[in-house]
Amino acid sequence: MKYIFTVILALIIHISTCYGQTNKENEANKKIDRYLSALESVGFSGSVLVEINGKKVIAKGYGFCDAETQITNSPKTIFDIGSITKQFTAAAILKLEMQGKLSTNDKISKFFDKIPSDKQQITIHDLLRHQSGLISNVGRDFEKISEKEFLENVFNSELLFPVGTNFSYSNIGYSLLAMIIEKTSNKSYETYLYENLWKPSQMKMTGYTRPSYDKNYIAVGYENDNKVWGKPTEKEWDTVSPYWHLKGNGGILSTTEDLYKWHKCLLSEKILSNDAKQKLYHPKLRPEETENSYYAYGWDVSKTNRNTTQVWHNGTNRIFYADFLRFIDEKVTFIMLSNKSHPNFNNLNFEMARIVFNPNFIPEIPIADNAENRNFSNNIIKTISEFGIEKAKEEYAKKKSTEQLLEFLMREEGFKHIDNGKPEIAVQIFEMNVFVYPKSAKALQGLGEGYMETGKNELALKYLKESLAINPDNPFVSRLIKQLDK
Structure with a gap:
């Protein structure tokens, strides 16, 4: 009888605990849903996906994909994801390392000729962690430039600091990584990513021009005063992709649903081995860095006040805004893609995270920017x-x-x-x-x-x-x- 009573008591406790967690999750879902609807009423435009306890609980669109034709945003809407592109570049480098075609310790002199002496010690690892000393940009996103001209401009630029000694965000560093991917794989950047990352993840709506996009689903970008900026695919591209000012470091098009598939794949070994993922999130740090906060390989990694790990990256061209926030230990993920970047909404994922992790938190609704x-x-x-x-x-x-x-x-x-x-x-x-x-x-x-x-x-x-x-x-x-x- 004592054994039976213990089993029944344990079962009751288990059911009560599960029920309590369900109520807590449901309350968070309702709060987030109300919050997003309120943000839409004051100008938010985009698509949002929320995962709680490993389950997708919200996947909705807000505002217009195209205000003129009254097409609304949805989980199928295609957005420019900006610098979230960098995580795909980083993953492709690690995939090539798994295939034995390169090492993150390789110096870039292995892949490029006539490198100035001050840049000969730069490694792939340095490029991935933005510690090469290279400046951020040598031109505007959609400015036309050849590969030869791009490399000349990069290698003729002055380093901000000696290689490997500090941090400075460098878009051109990730464009160099994209070139290394092409040279090592003998395939275009987009083709290699599709075959080795996106296809295995069943991501059918991610890329520059590879997917057969229905152009009606590509979001029109808007400035803060609602002036039409247009679609990324309407800008000047090098036939099938942007020029090298953007290629590899930004400009990939995707949906919240596809990015969620990528998130799920990164939880498995379908694409990257556990060793590769360890390096992705926990690369070798500089002596002055700590595990509390650092830039890894295409991801920003930090410790939360709950002693869990936050993995995050955003991206913007000040028209489109993308934000990808993952609490892997806690099985909570937020993906937000917007076609109207605005300070009122660019912190949205972190506000939703506070709703989930702090039941007493009530988010403020910003004043309409009219x-x-x-x-x-x-x-x-x-x-x-x-x-x-x-x-x-x-x-x-x-x-x-x-x-x-x-x-x-x-x-x-x-x-x-x-x-x-x-x-x-x-x-x-x-x-x-x-x-x-x-x-x-x-x-x-x-x-x-x-x-x-x-x-x-x-x-x-x-x-x-x-x-x-x-x-x-x-x-x-x-x-x-x-x-x-x-």
Whole structure:
């Protein structure tokens, strides 16, 4: 009888636990769904996929794929994924290493001729980790350039630091990796990725031009004022792919559904072995780096405050915005692709993560970025610049009921004034932002950074700590606080 009672008790506990987890997940799903609908009402446009506890729970589109023809976004909508392209380039390099065709320790002099002496020690590993010292770009994304001209411009550029000694994000480094893929495999960059990464993952809507895209599903990009930027495939391309300013480092087209298939494949050994994935996420670090936060091979890796691992990358050309956030240990994933990049929504994945991991968190719905609110915010900024913050507060008190201050615009303008050598005005702009939004972690962070710029470290510490109390999952603010504490 004692044995039977124990078994029944264990079964009851198990059922109760599972039921509790289900309720918690359902509540998170509902919160996220309501949140996304609210964001759509203030201008969000894109497609979102959410996985909780290893299950896809949300896969929806918001806003328009093409506003003129009234085609709405959906999980099938095709977006420019920007620098998320880099993870495919990195995975292809590791696949070639698995096939015995190269090593991440190989120097680039093995693949390119006439390399200047200051760049001869650069390895594939250095390119993958953005520690080669190469500058970021030598031209605009869709600017026409030949391979020969591209290499001449890259190798004639000055290094930012000695090879392997520091970090600086370099798009051209990943374009060099794409060239190495082509030279080593004797196939085009896109063909090698399709045969070795996308086809095994059953990703049918990912590539530059390889898939038979229905052009109606390719999202039209929009600027913040809703001006049409167009589709990536309408820009000047080198026949089947962008030119080398973009090829290999950005510009791949994909869907949230295809990226989810890629995520699932990376959980298995279908494409990369466990050893290769270990290197993908945990490559050799520089002596001054720690396991808390670093750039791996095409992924940014960091520890959460739950002592779990966060694997993340985003990408943008300031028209399209893509964000891929994975908590592999916790079986939680967020994929967001947008055809209208905007500061109000670019942190969306991290807000959804806070909803999942903190049941008490209630996300804020940003103020709509419309002409009336933008004009009002610009007038407040102008008043601060000409007459000071007290006059601006008087003007704010007289605002119409339909006028609202744009929190993100105030932060942007504050940092612009810092860059333009006007930190005192910047601080007043940040102070005004906190006056209107005293519970905004971003506004408080901006004010803290403003005080740091003006040497008021005690005040900086105060507001940065207030920001971190509201959003404890901000590693950048944590680092600033540690820096100030010293």
